Amino acid sequence: MSKETPAATGSVGIVSPRLQRFDEPLELACGRVLPAWELIYETYGTLNRERSNAVLICHALSGNHHAAGFHSSTDRKPGWWDNCIGPGKPIDTRRFFVVALNNLGGCAGSTGPRSVDPATGRIRGPEFPQVRVRDWVATQRRLADVLGIGCWAAVIGGSLGGMQAMRWAIDHPERVRHCLVIAAAMRLSAQNLAFNEIARKAIMADPQFHDGWFLEHGTLPRQGLAIARMIGHVTYLSDELMGDKFGRELRSGSFASGGEAEAEFQVQSYLRYQGDQFADNFDANTYLLMTRALDYFDLARDHGDDPVAAFRQARCRFLVMAFSSDWRFAPQRSREIVDALVGARREVAYVEIEANEGHDAFLLPITRYHDALRRYLERVVPAASSTRGADAP
């Protein structure tokens, strides 16, 4: 929603992604091994001498490494969280060194279904292994090693990104000082699982999907991917917001008797546009992989299904945030996280934001939300001490 241009105050300006190659084999949770792999990432701000001001941004389903700034002076669209990351913004790049990456299995430049398998010379496509949230955290840890970041000042993520942040806190307690979990859940509900399954089925039913080998067939499963995105999109918005935004306005056609053209509602044409845009720019295999990673995530599974036991592994402080109209990851799911953290005697702040934008609210510059984020983060690394270490728990 930011309308800033590269020149505007508060922008990190022109940024360039970097590609990091890892030649050590990576054993995935599914048991398969990637002998070598790459992660694409961007950084904003400066790492201080003590290396204590680094913040990791974990992305959600369709996110990527381009979280803030612009790729060129003619680039009109900034990174996906530009309203929140930059000088003077809640994640203040005058204070923090911000790292954002494209997760393994993504389609924005990290190794994934669109990359070539050197062993075969073939695009990996559907043969790319199913990665899990814990795999992402493992690869993010290796990136931290390369960048010389022993401990993140904060790991921050919304939605699926919040799941990664929680996994970081549990799997690497010594490497996270603050964990910011926004509009997330400890695991999906049956309804969430159902919507993901329908989205996948829509993709796989598209005859252009070719069992995932669409690139080899020189095509894309556009229609299936568009339907998947439309399903996702409806569940990211609230009924109320859609009502305010579109109501029952017609875009074309009419209800008049004898009208030849079918009436089409604004909301329907908007959704179709969103679906089509997405279908041209996102990889269908990555979409399948990301939704399965969401499905499989279950914070407490390895801890006897006891989230309190899971969070006892953590050492960091937590900020948990939820949005009132989010029905995909409802505030109740965040309150369950808070309850488990309290049970595990961890330090936790909980902020529930009144907002009618649904799940998508976490991406929007809502005043109370950004104020809360800003104030919490001011405590993490005070402005004056951004070149000193600060506030270790």
Added chain:
Amino acid sequence: MSKETPAATGSVGIVSPRLQRFDEPLELACGRVLPAWELIYETYGTLNRERSNAVLICHALSGNHHAAGFHSSTDRKPGWWDNCIGPGKPIDTRRFFVVALNNLGGCAGSTGPRSVDPATGRIRGPEFPQVRVRDWVATQRRLADVLGIGCWAAVIGGSLGGMQAMRWAIDHPERVRHCLVIAAAMRLSAQNLAFNEIARKAIMADPQFHDGWFLEHGTLPRQGLAIARMIGHVTYLSDELMGDKFGRELRSGSFASGGEAEAEFQVQSYLRYQGDQFADNFDANTYLLMTRALDYFDLARDHGDDPVAAFRQARCRFLVMAFSSDWRFAPQRSREIVDALVGARREVAYVEIEANEGHDAFLLPITRYHDALRRYLERVVPAASSTRGADAP
């Protein structure tokens, strides 16, 4: 949910549908004319001498004329509302003469996309005109004429059926004594419109759809229809019910490291089954038509968008019912109906049922729901007077 067999107490027993042909031309709201058309219907109970005990059942999206009883002694599945219609049941066939039909444009025997156009000898398919709720009411009125029913004791419908019941009360105030509107709304919300659009897009994207000429191609758009049904199904259930029923139980595969098989959740396999079953038995063109009829329905549109003005046309009494966990037609939508009725100084009773079954609750034998229906209907035609006229407003 009824497990009764034809012999059990409370069943209307073996019933046979009847086909009624209409040779008078029907001008539809869209302006097109059907020169002749047929409706398939069933009746349960006996019409009294005064013809004052007739009840019309209006079906929802995927319903039909077979609302109660069995078609043969070996038939294992009763009609879709068998738990509510029968001797001693809320819609008591010892008292009422119940009429249930398949709406025009349906695929269960009434004229619709699956029937042959005598003018061309060809299956009508996608050329069947888009009918509207008002068209259904107009055709139901002609059926009432044929059956000699001058005034319905009650018109009853859930969901899309409730929209027909309201339209009856407004378009033919002299022919309805009681209007029972269950889990309905005066018009769809933007979110409802969005889900319908996605469902239609899934059907139309299926290569077996052939622009609606699938029968001529000897095929069915099974995958698209299955996806459409899955979307519908998720929105008919509540998150809570799905959680209770399925949780995150796996049906196959495992989360164990190195597991080869993809984990599949129970809820996903259940949905897939529901979708596949539906796709074998329902017509895709009818599905498109029914969802568009839902989209276009807007009770107050012809009355300056003022539902109070709309309901001032009505003369009957109203019972409005809603279910707490229904998020497709939330209780708020029913309360809006009640508010408009109160504004129009109509007599209305409102019953909100605590139930966690979501929108589908209206089809289930929930005690408080059935008790309320039963008590309301006892007032409509008292038992002793089922052969006399009673309770005219």
